[in-house]
Amino acid sequence: MAPVVVLVGAPGCGKTTVGQALAATLGVEFRDTDADIEQMAGKPIPEIFIDEGEAHFRTLERAAVAAALAAGTGVLALGGGAVLAEETRAALVGHRVVHLSVELPDAVKRVGLGAGRPLLAINPRATLKHLLDQRRPLYAEVATETVTTDGRPPTAIVAEIAALLPR
Ligand SMILES: Nc1ncnc2c1ncn2[C@@H]1O[C@H](COP(=O)(O)OP(=O)(O)OP(=O)(O)O)[C@@H](O)[C@H]1O
Numbered sequence: 001m002a003p004v005v006v007l008v009g010a011p012g013c014g015k016t017t018v019g020q021a022l023a024a025t026l027g028v029e030f031r032d033t034d035a036d037i038e039q040m041a042g043k044p045i046p047e048i049f050i051d052e053g054e055a056h057f058r059t060l061e062r063a064a065v066a067a068a069l070a071a072g073t074g075v076l077a078l079g080g081g082a083v084l085a086e087e088t089r090a091a092l093v094g095h096r097v098v099h100l101s102v103e104l105p106d107a108v109k110r111v112g113l114g115a116g117r118p119l120l121a122i123n124p125r126a127t128l129k130h131l132l133d134q135r136r137p138l139y140a141e142v143a144t145e146t147v148t149t150d151g152r153p154p155t156a157i158v159a160e161i162a163a164l165l166p167r
């Protein structure tokens, strides 16, 4: 079985928030590869970045995405940078992949200055701008649908995605 839907998008686009609400609406399970990686590593993502570095995190992430796609859990959220891996982009072919798009102003507001996003620890606005510019084409490449999230509440986004799915 494949996941009902896979969510991709930049940090702060709402993959976790929307994914959890969508799974509850559909009555299916929610899975987030970031949480899977933390469980696999036995520590939070910022600690993996500090202790082993980003390259090691990306190795864990490729394995976590492959395992989650194979498990076929209902709603699957991928980490914001998962699409950087060519292997992961190839593995997503044939899946229903929704890109939750977000532009810089809303992304900055949503991620704030909070902890827990190691890539955004320094100069979050400039880093987010770079991430968005670098990744937009990659999200577009893997997505079967794109749903805009700027200025919209999670409930409206959940309803739009639910309406895309076969009944
Ligand atoms: N549509 C929205 N409107 C306003 N706030 C939102 C919306 N979606 C998410 N948020 C808020 O933005 C923050 C980031 O959301 P969330 O953690 O779901 O993003 P994410 O895509 O999972 O990020 P990451 O890639 O870092 O895991 C949270 O505080 C959440 O409540």
Ligand SMILES: O=C(O)C1=C[C@@H](O)[C@@H](O)[C@H](O)C1
Pocket (backbone or CB within 6 Å): 010, 011, 034, 045, 078, 079, 080, 081, 082, 116, 117, 118, 119
């Ligand atoms: O955008 C990214 O590269 C990341 C996003 C988060 O979901 C985590 O996967 C991690 O913090 C890296």
Ligand SMILES: [Mg+2]
Pocket (backbone or CB within 6 Å): 015, 016, 017, 032, 034, 077
């Ligand atoms: Mg998340």
